[in-house]
Amino acid sequence: xxxxxxxxxxxxxxxxxxxxxxxxxxKMLAERLTEQEYEVVVTREPGGTILGEEIRKxxxxxxxxxxxxxxxxxxxxxxxAQHMRRKILxxxxxxxxxLCDRFVDSTTAYQGYARKLDFxxxxxxxxxxxxxxxxxxxxxxxxxxxxSYQRMSKRYQNSAPVNDRIEAESRAFHxxxxxxxxxxxxxxxxxxxxxxxxxxxxxxAADLWWEVYHAIV
Ligand code: Z5A
Numbered sequence: 001x002x003x004x005x006x007x008x009x010x011x012x013x014x015x016x017x018x019x020x021x022x023x024x025x026x027k028m029l030a031e032r033l034t035e036q037e038y039e040v041v042v043t044r045e046p047g048g049t050i051l052g053e054e055i056r057k058x059x060x061x062x063x064x065x066x067x068x069x070x071x072x073x074x075x076x077x078x079x080x081a082q083h084m085r086r087k088i089l090x091x092x093x094x095x096x097x098x099l100c101d102r103f104v105d106s107t108t109a110y111q112g113y114a115r116k117l118d119f120x121x122x123x124x125x126x127x128x129x130x131x132x133x134x135x136x137x138x139x140x141x142x143x144x145x146x147x148s149y150q151r152m153s154k155r156y157q158n159s160a161p162v163n164d165r166i167e168a169e170s171r172a173f174h175x176x177x178x179x180x181x182x183x184x185x186x187x188x189x190x191x192x193x194x195x196x197x198x199x200x201x202x203x204x205a206a207d208l209w210w211e212v213y214h215a216i217v
Pocket of ligand 1: 017018022023076107110
């Protein structure tokens, strides 16, 4: 059966603090869109390509020496440049839907607001890696830092703890990240929607579906 297509595709990104439910919501939305016979590509950053997944390992697990903040920023940019050209743009050109777990706003929030790297440089890096195609719609799933910590600790009761370099940052760092996402949303009200992620997953999913449905029709 040929898939339904959308002119120029639809590019949706999911942002927010750790444990805000991005993966949970992406899975639910992907199932719904697939049932409706769209081509859906689910992907993530850092990662999404073979090269990107290698870079992801470095960014999250590398502990052999301290990674300079500037080097970290460029690694996220390298992963994205590959991701955009080899996976995201080809899907959008076919008229498909890309659902991406974290994207440019994570770089602005983590490396800009929290690491305090130069915002002008970060914007230029976005322009360089994106080939002019920004997400059509971005959901910031918002939870506070305490809720984020609670959800992560619950998750680690059921699996081995992940050796995550960025997750291990201070409470002040994660607070700055959350505030960064809220500020990005304020500055980009057309593209970025803040979603209260402190509700039942099914209720959040209904809100997301409403937004995506209106972006498609
Ligand atoms: N990073 C960066 O610094 N710069 C960048 O440019 C980019 C990323 C792209 C990647 O982390 C790290 O890289 C991240 C930012 C940084 N570091 N930090 N901190 P990641 O991809 O490995 O992980 P993550 O994206 O931070 O989060 P996550 O662990 O994958 O969580 P999630 O996908 O948002 O949530 P989830 O897995 O769907 O749910 C988490 C738990 O909460 C789970 O037990 C669920 O059952 C539960 N859950 C989900 N929804 C709910 C609701 N509604 N109520 C209650 N409980 C829920």
